[in-house]
Amino acid sequence: MGYENAKAAFADWGVDTDDAIKRLGTVPISMHCWQGDDVVGFEQKTGSSGGGIQATGNHPGRARNPDELRADLEFAYSMIPGTHRLNLHAMYMDTDEAPDRDEIEYRHFEPWVDWAKAQGIGLDFNPTFFAHAKADDNLTLSHPDAGIRDFWIEHGARTREIAARIGSELGSTCVNNIWAPDGYKDIPIDRMAARQRLEASLDAMLAVQHSPEMMRDAVESKLFGIGVEACTVGSHEFYMGYAIRKGTLLCLDMGHFHPTENIADKLSAVALSLPQILLHVSRPMRWDSDHVILQNDDILAMAHELVSANLLDRTFIGLDFFDATISRTAAWVIGVRNMQKALLRALLTPWERLRAAEDKLDFTARLTLTEEFKDMPFGAVWDEFCAGLETPSGLALINELEAYQAKVASRG
Ligand code: RNT
Ligand code: ZN
Numbered sequence: 001m002g003y004e005n006a007k008a009a010f011a012d013w014g015v016d017t018d019d020a021i022k023r024l025g026t027v028p029i030s031m032h033c034w035q036g037d038d039v040v041g042f043e044q045k046t047g048s049s050g051g052g053i054q055a056t057g058n059h060p061g062r063a064r065n066p067d068e069l070r071a072d073l074e075f076a077y078s079m080i081p082g083t084h085r086l087n088l089h090a091m092y093m094d095t096d097e098a099p100d101r102d103e104i105e106y107r108h109f110e111p112w113v114d115w116a117k118a119q120g121i122g123l124d125f126n127p128t129f130f131a132h133a134k135a136d137d138n139l140t141l142s143h144p145d146a147g148i149r150d151f152w153i154e155h156g157a158r159t160r161e162i163a164a165r166i167g168s169e170l171g172s173t174c175v176n177n178i179w180a181p182d183g184y185k186d187i188p189i190d191r192m193a194a195r196q197r198l199e200a201s202l203d204a205m206l207a208v209q210h211s212p213e214m215m216r217d218a219v220e221s222k223l224f225g226i227g228v229e230a231c232t233v234g235s236h237e238f239y240m241g242y243a244i245r246k247g248t249l250l251c252l253d254m255g256h257f258h259p260t261e262n263i264a265d266k267l268s269a270v271a272l273s274l275p276q277i278l279l280h281v282s283r284p285m286r287w288d289s290d291h292v293i294l295q296n297d298d299i300l301a302m303a304h305e306l307v308s309a310n311l312l313d314r315t316f317i318g319l320d321f322f323d324a325t326i327s328r329t330a331a332w333v334i335g336v337r338n339m340q341k342a343l344l345r346a347l348l349t350p351w352e353r354l355r356a357a358e359d360k361l362d363f364t365a366r367l368t369l370t371e372e373f374k375d376m377p378f379g380a381v382w383d384e385f386c387a388g389l390e391t392p393s394g395l396a397l398i399n400e401l402e403a404y405q406a407k408v409a410s411r412g
Helices: 003-012 017-024 066-078 106-119 146-170 191-205 236-246 263-271 297-308 328-347 351-359 363-373 378-388 395-408
Strands: 029-032 085-089 122-126 174-178 215-220 249-253 277-281 315-319
Touching: 003 017, 003 378, 017 328, 017 378, 029 066, 029 328, 066 106, 066 328, 066 395, 085 106, 106 122, 106 146, 122 146, 146 174, 146 191, 146 215, 174 249, 174 315, 191 236, 215 236, 215 277, 236 249, 249 263, 263 277, 263 297, 277 297, 297 328, 315 328, 328 378, 328 395, 351 363
Parallel strands: 029 085, 029 315, 085 122, 122 174, 174 215, 215 249, 249 277, 277 315
Antiparallel strands: none
């Protein structure tokens, strides 16, 4: 169906497709750099990725250095409609020096900022509390050894300073997200002591105030990870309380809860207590497996809540998955586009009609409306959105993705 016909079909339901297209074009998605190289990073030293977040697979084409990663990113962005962001981890420094994590400075990341300026995109940032000898026990900010805690506090404090500088250089707020793997494989004796140590370390790390225009802190909880099955120190309750008390963002990663929990349901609940939220949109398959996101019910429900609860303006949308069994650039492109497609569906929803049915307790009408609406020509509106931003879709997209993968497949 052509766009004009689709537009008329949506208009029958009281939905303006042009408005939806316009709004979708203003929503940036923060694309995670770590899908491009299987969460390895560019530090001089080698080591396992650690923290229970190893990518699986050995598809050819992994980016081995910052230049390759940037080339892959540029290609991926050219296949995604709109202007987006890059989410960088501290382990992705671009420098000939070999600073340890407690020695990193802005200059070690400057090439990324220069590149972001040239691309016209914003950057987000993360301290890296894994893939390091001092994190081998899966204890960092909550380690019983004060020396190890101080090392990681210094790392975190430096990332905040770097994030603030990045934000001011680019004129775009940089979200600095804190995720630490801390936990215990088997049942701990003193959970409280570990949580008190984590809290004190976070307080020390966040002691310096940075302009909220330049950078914002986020904290990310987790239910469990490989190697920390019995207890994760930074659990959901821990970080939710912390974020509310300290005024940081709360990061909700869709893989970090019990597999049957509805993460979308949490948005309106936490938004009553928190001014801003960060999302790590992911697809957990039976556990925190970080599969590439699909246009499935979970993602559609997230988008539904973001639009229905009017949270788009106070939610930072980041992606977090890593699959090394497929083309890494295709993974990025498909993942970001799926997030956008889910948002488009939500923006094209006849909210007033649905709310009216719900408020009248007419659940039959609500069900009939949502199910009939599923057959609307969303694809035609998506194609119009892509065409307007000169981005391919359908077979043209597939050809481009295949051609790029063929180009990078010879990387060793
Ligand atoms: C790990 C967290 C965290 C990481 C990235 C690399 O379980 O989800 O967000 O995936 O920081
Ligand atoms: Zn995450």
